[in-house]
Amino acid sequence: MMQPVSAQPRGWFELVRTHLLKDLRIEWRSREAIQSMLFFALLVVVLFSMAFDPTAAASREIAGGVLCVATLFASVSALNQAWTREIRHEVLDALRLTPADRSAIFVAKVLANFFFVTVVQILLGPVFFIFYNLRPLGNGWLLLAVIPLGTWALVANGTFFAALSIRSRNRELLLPLILFPIFLPALLAMVLAVKTVLTGDGSDPHLLWLKMLAGYDIIFMTVSLLLFDTVLQAE
Amino acid sequence: MKRLLLLLAFAGVVALMAWGFNQAIFVAPTEATMGDVQRIFYYHVPNAMLSFLFFAISFVASILFLAWKNSAPERAQAADAWALASAEVGVVFCSVVLITGPLWARPVWGIWWTWDARLTTTLILWLIYVSYLLLRRFAEGAQMQTLAAVLSIFGALDVPIVYMANRWWRTQHPAPVFGGGPDSGIKDPTMLAAFGWNVLAWAAWGLMLLAFRVHVERRQQRIRHHQTVAALAGK
Numbered sequence: 001m002m003q004p005v006s007a008q009p010r011g012w013f014e015l016v017r018t019h020l021l022k023d024l025r026i027e028w029r030s031r032e033a034i035q036s037m038l039f040f041a042l043l044v045v046v047l048f049s050m051a052f053d054p055t056a057a058a059s060r061e062i063a064g065g066v067l068c069v070a071t072l073f074a075s076v077s078a079l080n081q082a083w084t085r086e087i088r089h090e091v092l093d094a095l096r097l098t099p100a101d102r103s104a105i106f107v108a109k110v111l112a113n114f115f116f117v118t119v120v121q122i123l124l125g126p127v128f129f130i131f132y133n134l135r136p137l138g139n140g141w142l143l144l145a146v147i148p149l150g151t152w153a154l155v156a157n158g159t160f161f162a163a164l165s166i167r168s169r170n171r172e173l174l175l176p177l178i179l180f181p182i183f184l185p186a187l188l189a190m191v192l193a194v195k196t197v198l199t200g201d202g203s204d205p206h207l208l209w210l211k212m213l214a215g216y217d218i219i220f221m222t223v224s225l226l227l228f229d230t231v232l233q234a235e
Numbered sequence: 236m237k238r239l240l241l242l243l244a245f246a247g248v249v250a251l252m253a254w255g256f257n258q259a260i261f262v263a264p265t266e267a268t269m270g271d272v273q274r275i276f277y278y279h280v281p282n283a284m285l286s287f288l289f290f291a292i293s294f295v296a297s298i299l300f301l302a303w304k305n306s307a308p309e310r311a312q313a314a315d316a317w318a319l320a321s322a323e324v325g326v327v328f329c330s331v332v333l334i335t336g337p338l339w340a341r342p343v344w345g346i347w348w349t350w351d352a353r354l355t356t357t358l359i360l361w362l363i364y365v366s367y368l369l370l371r372r373f374a375e376g377a378q379m380q381t382l383a384a385v386l387s388i389f390g391a392l393d394v395p396i397v398y399m400a401n402r403w404w405r406t407q408h409p410a411p412v413f414g415g416g417p418d419s420g421i422k423d424p425t426m427l428a429a430f431g432w433n434v435l436a437w438a439a440w441g442l443m444l445l446a447f448r449v450h451v452e453r454r455q456q457r458i459r460h461h462q463t464v465a466a467l468a469g470k
Contacts, residue, residue, distance in 0.1 A: 157389075161386075164382050164385060164386065165370075165373075165382075167374055167378050167379075167382065168370065168373040168374035168375075168379070168382075169373055169374070169375075170373055173373075174369070174370065174373050177366050177369055177370075178366045178367075178369070178370055178386060180362075181359060181362040181363045181366050181390070181393075182363065182389050182390065182393055184359050184362075184393070184397065185359075185393060185396045185397045188397075212396070212399075215396075216396060219392060219396070220389070220392070223388065223389065223392060227385050227388065230301060230381060230385060231381070231382065231385055234377075234378040234381035234382055
């Protein structure tokens with residue numbers, strides 16, 4: 001049922017909440033994004049462990065990379081879905097017509113996708129540690145900062161570029177082609193930070209990679225917010 | 236008359252290239268430790284400098300396109316032509332850098348490639364601009380120009396981050412020849428002359444290519460414009 005539309009202009013946070021709840025409700029009903037991501041990431045983890053057949057020592061070295069790449073590949077499918085859903089029934093056009101602040105739409109989408117990817121990581125994490133026989137030798141709690149920051153970098157850029165590539169032909173193909181090169185520095189920082197934690201080799205005493213990841217997040221989130229309206233209104 | 240001038244300019248550039256070749260291969264003395272393979276330097280470094288110049292032009296032109304998009308559409312179209320043309324020429328120059336680099340590294344370092352600061356930065360830069368050119372193929376019309384300009388800004392932001400990341404990480408590339416410390420700079424005047432001539436020759440060649448490409452793109456824009464007008468008029 002349609003709810004009565006109030007004429008009162010809404011606050012920015014209320015807009016974000018409305019969009020976010022809508023996305024979460026759609027996902028709760030279909031579970032498309034999380035299921036497909038989860039299975040895909042699981043496949044990548046299995047594929048890598050078969051392709052490399054790692055020993056315990058070697059797996060500490062490569063596990064960070066495998067986890068990041070598995071997340072990366074898996075989230076592309078969900079990110080493609082994020083805006084495709086809005087195309088059905090011309091929701092995207094309706095959103096563009098609303099007088100509300102566009103950045104609220106973007107932030108809500110990023111939050112929703114961040115939540116989906118995080119759920120996948122939480123479910124996949126134990127499997128990952130079992131398959132690769134991992135036991136962090138460094139400060140394991142740092143992973144709680146590294147992984148969300150890296151995921152944020154991926155999801156914020158991915159949501160932005162998904163909105164960008166939705167207007168092209170072959171949009172499903174285009175997203176990874178433009179997202180991966182831009183995401184490379186964050187991937188590098190994330191992989192090296194995870195590796196430092198897992199191997200505990202003390203090669204990064206000043207948490208340089210964590211700081212770089214945070215800086216990357218701030219820079220790219222700012223630019224995305226500034227340019228999102230341009231992308232949404234690109235005609 | 237105009238045609239004659241163009242032909243003379245073309246001949247001048249080719250003569251300059253031949254002179255630069257002569258300087259690099261026959262005039263400049265053989266380097267003491269590396270031998271003849273060092274002569275690649277006269278091609279590698281000018282091409283690298285110029286590819287950065289062209290990517291910078293593309294970045295500035297993209298910003299100008301976004302700034303003028305609504306206020307001055309005709310100027311924005313010119314800016315878009317510059318952005319596209321300089322990205323294309325930049326990718327060509329960058330490819331030369333990426334090919335000549337390993338050719339030099341194999342005899343001198345003993346390896347074709349290493350994941351070092353400048354090598355990684357250059358490769359990522361190349362990847363970003365190839366994805367930029369792909370985006371321009373995948374999307375169409377005015378919205379494609381906007382999306383491409385946005386991507387170009389993201390790409391330009393990425394480069395300093397990658398560069399700093401790799402400086403912290405590990406580096407194998409020779410220290411900067413100019414401005415790299417008290418010992419930097421080319422000491423032999425004949426070598427410096429050969430280097431200077433080659434920078435000049437490649438700059439003339441690149442700028443000529445750029446000018447031609449911009450000219451062609453402007454004509455194509457006009458053709459597309461006429462086709463659109465004709466289609467709207469129902470002819």
